[in-house]
Amino acid sequence: xxxNTAKAQINDKGFLDLEIDPQIDLFAEIQKLKKEKNAIxxxxxxxxxxxxxxxxxxxxSLGLAQQAEQTTADMIVFAGVHFMxxxxxxxxxxxxxxxxxxKAGCSLxxxxxxxxxxxxxxxxxxxxxxxxxxxxxxxKALSDIICTSSNAExxxxxxxxxxxxxxxxxxxLGAWLNKRSGRNMLLWNGxxxxxxxxxxxxxxxxxxxxxxxxxxxxxxxxEAVLNxxxxxxSTTQLLKYSxxxxxxxxxxxxxxxxxxxMQLQSPQKTFIPAPPNNNCxxxxxxxxxxxxxxxxxxxxRYELPELTMDETLRLxxxxxxxxMMEISRSQGxx
Ligand code: 13P
Ligand code: SF4
Numbered sequence: 001x002x003x004n005t006a007k008a009q010i011n012d013k014g015f016l017d018l019e020i021d022p023q024i025d026l027f028a029e030i031q032k033l034k035k036e037k038n039a040i041x042x043x044x045x046x047x048x049x050x051x052x053x054x055x056x057x058x059x060x061s062l063g064l065a066q067q068a069e070q071t072t073a074d075m076i077v078f079a080g081v082h083f084m085x086x087x088x089x090x091x092x093x094x095x096x097x098x099x100x101x102x103k104a105g106c107s108l109x110x111x112x113x114x115x116x117x118x119x120x121x122x123x124x125x126x127x128x129x130x131x132x133x134x135x136x137x138x139x140k141a142l143s144d145i146i147c148t149s150s151n152a153e154x155x156x157x158x159x160x161x162x163x164x165x166x167x168x169x170x171x172x173l174g175a176w177l178n179k180r181s182g183r184n185m186l187l188w189n190g191x192x193x194x195x196x197x198x199x200x201x202x203x204x205x206x207x208x209x210x211x212x213x214x215x216x217x218x219x220x221x222x223e224a225v226l227n228x229x230x231x232x233x234s235t236t237q238l239l240k241y242s243x244x245x246x247x248x249x250x251x252x253x254x255x256x257x258x259x260x261x262m263q264l265q266s267p268q269k270t271f272i273p274a275p276p277n278n279n280c281x282x283x284x285x286x287x288x289x290x291x292x293x294x295x296x297x298x299x300x301r302y303e304l305p306e307l308t309m310d311e312t313l314r315l316x317x318x319x320x321x322x323x324m325m326e327i328s329r330s331q332g333x334x
């Protein structure tokens with residue numbers, strides 16, 4: 001396939017849609033291509049299990065950002081969603097960043113359109129803007145500090161108590177942080193479609209059937225779910241807790257992909273995905289799950305789709321990312 005046909009296909013579909021010989025061993029081919037091209041495959045915990053198994057590093061948003069910043073590979077293959085690949089480019093622009101599907105977005109990032117957010121920010125000039133990393137590069141560029149679910153509390157605590165703050169885009173994480181920090185941050189009204197789907201009623205019923213099970217929840221969940229959680233944290237924090245805690249059963253209120261690593265680290269324990277409020281598989285992120293082993297193989301082989309970014313935007317988005325890294329280092333988080 002010539003490069004123009006490939007580019008046209010990506011403009012249209014967001015990924016390379018090519019026939020792959022069904023006989024080939026995708027695992028072996030991906031490993032071979034990574035070696036040949038000196039590429040690193042970074043994957044989020046919400047990726048399908050095959051992708052996690054072939055990745056060089058699996059982690060939460062903070063861990064992935066750190067890996068992207070520090071890698072000496074020539075190419076970063078990002079198995080996650082668009083804002084994560086953008087973050088890699090922001091932090092390490094000399095690397096070629098490719099992703100399996102350009103259309104793997106994020107409902108939370110989509111809930112903060114740039115012009116509306118800019119106007120909101122301008123209405124509150126005395127506020128510092130802390131944005132969750134799940135946002136576009138444009139929103140990052142309009143922010144003062146970025147945070148992730150694993151460092152948000154410490155980043156907020158590092159600011160003076162009387163400092164007015166806007167927190168965006170996740171209203172659930174923001175409300176939880178307000179409670180934890182005793183602040184009254186102004187919250188942008190965004191949310192993640194996956195974490196808002198859990199049913200308190202079904203979790204309560206599940207708890208009756210599994211009275212010894214502990215509930216683990218991601219702070220993107222709604223307050224009612226967080227109120228019944230035994231432990232709340234980022235994906236990495238939930239994973240660590242599940243491995244170190246003495247409980248034998250856990251109900252997990254986050255995207256189902258994380259269960260793979262939980263089960264690998266604690267094969268003797270039982271992990272039950274928290275049920276959604278209907279009968280669909282809505283606790284699978286439809287964006288994360290757009291990535292497949294086939295698309296990873298093709299994007300590595302053709303080095304497409306590539307994530308590129310305007311340099312002015314990149315530099316503006318890097319400032320609040322650097323601030324996050326600086327505070328995280330000084331607080332001993334990374
Ligand atoms: P973390 O893995 O950083 O906790 O983020 C969860 C998430 O929703 C990523 O899209
Ligand atoms: Fe976005 Fe939610 Fe999917 Fe994470 S799980 S990528 S926050 S839609």
